[in-house]
Amino acid sequence: MESKHPVSRQKRRKHRDWQKLILWISLTFVSLIFLFPILWMISSSLTPNSEVIQYPPRWIPSHPTLANYIEVFTTARTVRVGRALFNSAFVSVSTVILTLLVASLAAYPLARMEFKGKNALFIFILIGFMVPAQVTFVSLFLIFNSVGWLNTYQALILPAGASPFGVFLLRQFFLAIPKDLEDAARIDGCSRLRILFSIILPLSKPALATLSIFTFLGSWNSFLWPLIVMTDPKSMTVPVILAYYVASFQSSFKWGTLMAVAVVSSLPAVIIFLIFQKQFVRGIALTGLKG
């Protein structure tokens, strides 16, 4: 049969090649559309403020300069970006550590130990999965206000520390670890806590990595809650300080400088994404959770 229609087969293959080419061109075009705003942000940040507002827009600045970046960290108006970067980094890293610790401690008995009320408790934790954080903000604000914790790091770290998603993710992973290793350790008289830290956790690196990436990006990019709690520019995180600039200096925007701030604020998250892209994508695919 194949030898009967050699011409039509060849034709069909050619047709398919054409289709592929068109698809490739459109996909590349779409990819560039997604990239253009980012490239424009970078390009503007490297353009002197006097040149950046001139028509026609220049994709490659005629006098490329790092002046905007230097201004970000030295001028009185924007000098707080350095502080904001530190605040964001401190809050995000602390949130990751707290979440990993609290979630692995909680996930272990749910996966491995028998106790009264286990199933009810697990369902109770899962319900927390469904609660949109925004619902708690009014009350959390009043609580933190009454204990004088507005503008403190713990106001951002603690609410993120109890992550039902983290407990769920780690529990599922722990369940899949073979029990034999643990049994041997228990016979040798190892405590539960030591088993968790020296056997289970080292075997759970992929799950811990996924949880860390999600928690870090979630914390770094978190916007509404920090906007509510951090009212003092000294304690603002990076996204909040950007909003603060927009609100304060709307009339006198220096777009080159602002784009430099935007680049600086996005860089840590983008770097983490580029390094851990595979884990990140797999994490979203697995859980349907947005980072």
Added chain:
Amino acid sequence: MAITGKKTNRVKLFFKKNASSYLFLLPFLILYFALTVFPIAQTVQISLSKWDMMSPNKPFVGLKNFRDLFFNDPLFWISVKATLVYIFSNVPLKIVIGLLLALALNKKLPGKAFHRTAIFIPIVINIAAVGLLFQWIFNPRMGALNYYLQKIGLGPQEWLIKPTWTMAVVVLVSIWWSVAFNAIVFLAGLQSIPGGLYEAAKIDGANKRQTFWHITLPCLRGTTMFVCITQIIGSFQAFGNIYMLTGGGPSNATRVLMIHLYETGFYYFRMGPAAAMAIILFIIIMLLTLIVLTLFKKQVEY
């Protein structure tokens, strides 16, 4: 005496058997109760009280805050309308574009890594930077977009000034920022379709279009429902992208529920109505989530 002795023994036994498990769970449970469970209960209480930041008395007023929202706050209905407009334009577009991107990314084309990275990267950029960036691009006087539109005779447009354009810009930016999320979920859905189905269709002589409509789409039904509802939930919660681009303006055209809640609670400090709005949002989102979960269960069963 003997009975109480027995009882304490039983309590002791219970503790002995279960204490270590609960010790492991303790840090989580403390944080969870203090910062999730209790705040929800308190939000319900605030929504039923006249809650004044200054006065120490918070008298119970029943459903007055809800009644005030429904009957005395025109901005509430404006924000409901804006939220619905946002959802009905945002969700369908994001699903269709997400699916198309996933279909294209699923093909083995050269430069796959580049395509994926370019399309996925916006989701990790913080929303404040995204808002600032697009305020710059859509700037009516100095923005790059208006320059090119002028060149082809379509501009300049007053993007973030005219109410007609504002919602369109907000939706467009939102698509750019987060459509990759749908693309990733659809991509996973596509890759889980058994290859045998396609081979069978090929043997039966089905063409590409038939394969798509009769195999690919039906197999993606669960994924699509999931994406649809998570997307609706996410759109109800939309805040940052709108706050940064328009602040809810112009003339309240993009004043969605979360913006109204934020201003009511944290700008005017009217905690009662803000809590009432949070509760309304909570109920809507809980219902939608329950639908997602039942769908998910079904998907797992098959």
